Amino acid sequence: GAVVSQHPSWVICKSGTSVKIECRSLDFQATTMFWYRQFPKQSLMLMATSNEGSKATYEQGVEKDKFLINHASLTLSTLTVTSAHPEDSSFYICSARTGALDTQYFGPGTRLTVL
Amino acid sequence: GENVEQHPSTLSVQEGDSAVIKCTYSDSASNYFPWYKQELGKGPQLIIDIRSNVGEKKDQRIAVTLNKTAKHFSLHITETQPEDSAVYFCASSGGGTSYGKLTFGQGTILTVHP
Numbered sequence: 001g002a003v004v005s006q007h008p009s010w011v012i013c014k015s016g017t018s019v020k021i022e023c024r025s026l027d028f029q030a031t032t033m034f035w036y037r038q039f040p041k042q043s044l045m046l047m048a049t050s051n052e053g054s055k056a057t058y059e060q061g062v063e064k065d066k067f068l069i070n071h072a073s074l075t076l077s078t079l080t081v082t083s084a085h086p087e088d089s090s091f092y093i094c095s096a097r098t099g100a101l102d103t104q105y106f107g108p109g110t111r112l113t114v115l
Numbered sequence: 116g117e118n119v120e121q122h123p124s125t126l127s128v129q130e131g132d133s134a135v136i137k138c139t140y141s142d143s144a145s146n147y148f149p150w151y152k153q154e155l156g157k158g159p160q161l162i163i164d165i166r167s168n169v170g171e172k173k174d175q176r177i178a179v180t181l182n183k184t185a186k187h188f189s190l191h192i193t194e195t196q197p198e199d200s201a202v203y204f205c206a207s208s209g210g211g212t213s214y215g216k217l218t219f220g221q222g223t224i225l226t227v228h229p
Contacts, residue, residue, distance in 0.1 A: 006158075032215065043204060043219045044159070093158050095217075102147040102208045102215055106158040 003027050004096050006107035013084055014115055021079045021110045023094030029074035030096035034104060035067070038091040050077050084114040117142040117209045121220025129228050134195050136223045138205035139187040147208035148181060148188045149217070152201045159204060163190070195227045 003026040013019050023033055032051050036044040048064075050056040050071035058064045066088075068080040077096075081088055091111055095104040118141040128134050140148075146167035151159035165172045165179045165188065172179050176195075181188040192199055202224050206217040 004158075034216075043221050044217075046216060046218075049216065097215065103149070103161065103164065104217060105161065106151070109156070109158045111156070 002098075002103075002105040004030075004094065004105050004107040006094055006110050008110060009108060010111040010113075012113045012115065015085050016083055018080055018082045019084055019112060021081075021092055021094075021112075023077045023079070023096070023107055025075045025096040025098075025105075028096070028098045030077075030098055031074065032097045033071055033077040034095045034097070035069060035077075035079050036093045036095065038093060038109075040091075044093065047079075081112065084112070086114045088112065089114045117145060117207055117218040119205060119207050119218050119220040121205050121223060123223060124221060125224045125226070127226045127228065128195050130195060130197060132195055134190075134192045134199070134225055134227075136190045136203055136205065136225075137187060138189070138207075138220050139185075140207045140218075141186065142207070142209045143183075143186065145207040145209045148179070149206050149208075150177075150179060150190050151204045151206065153204060153222075154201045162203075192225075195225075197227050197229050200225055200227045 005024045007022045035047045038044050047062045048056045048058045050069045052071050056069035071077040093109040095106045097104050121138045149164035152162045153159045176193045178191040202222045204222050205220040
């Protein structure tokens with residue numbers, strides 16, 4: 001149980017284009033989903049927290065107009081990187097949490113490369 | 116905000132030996148401490164977690180200890196195997212406005228030599 005999927009697993013795009021990444025909880029309902037960013041050989045940095053049906057809460061320094069997050073259902077959250085630039089290239093990972101428990105289950109990640 | 120320090124950054128052991136990774140945290144309100152294993156190119160996998168009302172938890176070869184007074188917790192892996200080689204992250208979940216958010220340590224690259 002507690003499986004989280006992400007799609008796509010990797011994506012290459014041209015500078016200036018937008019990319020959408022999907023995060024799904026496959027066997028449980030996720031009241032809260034989180035989006036992280038990880039640079040090579042570094043730790044995970046929380047970007048934003050999204051609760052189903054409400055606006056996402058962004059961490060300090062994360063541009064909310066650049067990283068659009070939608071959590072339309074209890075099993076799906078999306079992250080859209082708008083007008084992507086090479087510096088947005090990174091490993092993006094989502095996690096999902098159910099109910100009142102703290103436990104977060106992570107997706108497999110999406111490797112974004114912006115040319 | 117919460118700050119989590121993790122040591123060592125790299126750890127090399129022989130197969131069969133034990134490995135210990137230590138973390139300290141700053142927020143005394145933190146009450147949940149998970150450990151994740153991340154293999155190259157994959158997302159983190161939860162391997163064990165502990166809550167503040169427990170001092171120790173064990174799951175087969177893996178154990179975690181928590182000292183709330185000193186604000187540190189440790190991961191112990193016994194009888195290490197080559198497949199244990201990965202990056203391990205500790206994390207803490209704070210209270211108050213940070214409830215539910217995980218703050219990660221810097222990670223430990225564990226290499227188990229056959």
